[in-house]
Amino acid sequence: MEYDVVVVGAGPGGLATAIRLKQLNPDLSVVVLEKGSEPGAHILSGAVMDPRALTELFPDWKERGAPLNQAVTGDEVLFLSETQHTTTPKWLLPDCFHNEGMYVVRLGAVTKWLGEQAEALGVEIFPGFTAAEILYDEHGGVRGVATGHMGIGKDGQPTGAFQLGMELLGKYTVFAEGARGHLGKQLISQFQLDKGRDPQSYALGVKELWEIPAEKAKPGLVVHTAGWPMDEHTYGGGFLYHLEGNKVTLGFVTGLDYQNPWISPFEEMQRWKLHPAIRQHLEGGKRIGYGARAITAGGLLSLPKLVFPGGALVGCDAGTLNAARIKGSHAAIKTGMLAAEAIVPALAAGRYGDELSAYPEAFERSWLFEELNASRNFKQWFKQGNTVGTVMTGIEQWLLPKLGFKSPPWTIHRKAGDHTRLHAANQIAPIKYPKPDNVLTFDRLSSVFLSSTNHEENQPAHLTLKDASVPVAINLEKYAGPEGRYCPAGVYEYVKNSDGSDRLQINAQNCVHCKTCDIKDPTQNIVWVTPEGGGGPNYAGM
Known part of the structure; x- marks a missing residue:
């Protein structure tokens, strides 16, 4: 099937690309592939949304019924010790933590709405279809x-339900798969798009949705925390946002450059909820949703080249999330629009298959570049420890703007990828996490159940090993099997064979597509590939 433009991924970035293309030229043929069961099914984010890019895409988004229903009404930034907290005075909050004019949203609902707007413009959306191979x-x-x-069955052979894949050909192809995109990763390697850039850095966000008693609801309140339960050398923090309808969305973000192999981001999130400053929002409530997703956190210094012959990267496939602001949806929408605005004149001029140089040039002139440039050192400072990171964030995001600087007059680089950071397990004492109480804290399997994750069982595993001997010989021997701790879905576990030897068991049906294993595996032996279309989580209201 041939189109003017093929878009991979029906998230905010991909749909904004498709919408802008049709706004500029309604006669273009545009198709969007989405591996989830529908647009929004695999979307997971906090989220406090900056509506700036959406307003550029649809100035009348309110009249169109966009589900930005709850304006932010207040900001709290808390520094936690194990049992106490300190509230940062509002006058000391850097601009990146001010959320006036923002909205607390369920990004899955916003994405579904964007899909409806795209289809109304004539965009073809194919949900349940994975883009498995670059042509x-x-x-x-x-x-x-x-x-x-x-x-395809587990044995690799066609079953009675076999359907042949399709080739979708485009004059340009835009990749908008989200963080650590399966094909985006291949493109970055194939065209050396990250040459001269800092290694990309990631974090894992583990999120829950709660329904709370009406008397506890504070619609629009935005709470961010730093400090406990993270130690000085582990980047991370929590968020808790009050939605409309007596709902609270909350989560904990752990930087995947952590060094302690005994850390479990899932368990860190569970014990974080036990802190008095957090549990006061939840007590008497009920958990109704769960999910997890990797986040690109390297910022501008880790941003790959955005274009290559025949296509472009947008949004988190490129890594445009602003970790300092804890926001990425506005960046995804903006980059999608910029890519579309480069594609349309290229097609009008009869060009296709070349590099869309107008896209990165427009990006470097945009407000988004200015925003990312101002916070370009954010993640880099935290490699020096959380104290240094916090102080330098205050200097760069609070003091320098008051002195008239739009961006820091210095640049800090990082050289090591997240997977290189783990210490050997015998160098660090194990962490004893509290057992779940099934009231505030829970186990992995009951959590995955809430994500409505499902995969057709009779299909090849989409979590593959380059070398099946490596997990036991290296990961278990040296790092005490970190797969079982960094995975937030219980996919990986070491079990005993009948002869007493160990093997890694992969429960691929539990996978919530967070991509953590693809990022954090210290030997880079695990490769996440696309499962059968429509599989994975089905996030409702997340």
Whole structure:
């Protein structure tokens, strides 16, 4: 099937690309592939949304019924000790922590709405179809993607439900898969898009949705925490946002450059909820949703080249999230619009298959570049420890703007990828996490149940090993099997064979597509590939 433009991923970035293309030229043929069961099914974010980019895309978004229902009414930034907290005075809050004019949203609902707007403009959206393979032309440029076959059994052979994959060819192909995109990763390697850039850095966000008693509801209150339960050398923090309808969305973010192999981001989130400053919001309530997703946190210094022959990267596939602001949806929408605004004149001029140089040029002139440039050192400072990171964030985000600086007059670099950071397990004492009480804290499997995760069981595992001997020989021997701790869904566990030897068991059906294993595996032996379309989580209201 041939189109003017193929878009991979129906998240905010991909849908903004498609919408802007049709706004600029309604006659263009545009298709969007989405591996989830529908737009929004795999979307997971806090989220406090900056509406700036959405307003540029749809100035009348309120009249159109966009589900930005709850304006932010207050900000709290708390520094936690194990049992106490200190509230940062409002006058000391850097601009990046001011959320006036923002909205607490369920990003899945916003994404679903964007999908409806795209379809109304004539965009074709194919949910439940994975873009499994990049297609190249005879010159090495991208000419489209192929979807995965359906109905392949565990043995790799077609079943009675077999359906052949399709080739979707485009004059340009835009990749908007989110953080650590399966195909985006390949493109960055193939075209060396990250040459000269700092290694990308990631974090894992573990999130829950709660329904709380009406008397505890504070619609629009935004709470961020730093400090406990993280130690001085582990980047992380919590968020808790009051939605409308007596709902609270909360989560904990752990930097995947952590060094302690005994850390479990899932367990850190559970014990964080036990802090008095957090549990006061939740007591008497009920947990109704769960999910987890990796987040790109490297910022501008880790941003790869955005274009290559035949296509472009947008949003978190490139890594445009602003970790200092804890916001990425506005960046995804803006980059999607900028990519579209470069594609349309190229097609009008009869060009296709080349590098869309107008896109990165426009990005560097945009307000988004200015915003990311101002916080370019944010994650880099935290490699010096949380105290240094906090102080330097205050200097760069609070003091320097008051002195008239739009961005810091210095640049800090990082050289090591997240997977290189783990220490050997015998160098650090294990962490004893509290057992779940099933009231405030829970285990992994009951949590995954709430994500409505489902995969067709008779299909090849989408979590693959380059070398099956590595997990036991290296990961278990040296790092005490970190897979079982960094995975927030209980996918990985070491079990005993009948002869007493160990093996890594992969419960791929539990996978919530967070991509943590693909990022944090110290040997980079685990490779996440696309499962059969429509599989994975089905987040409702997240």
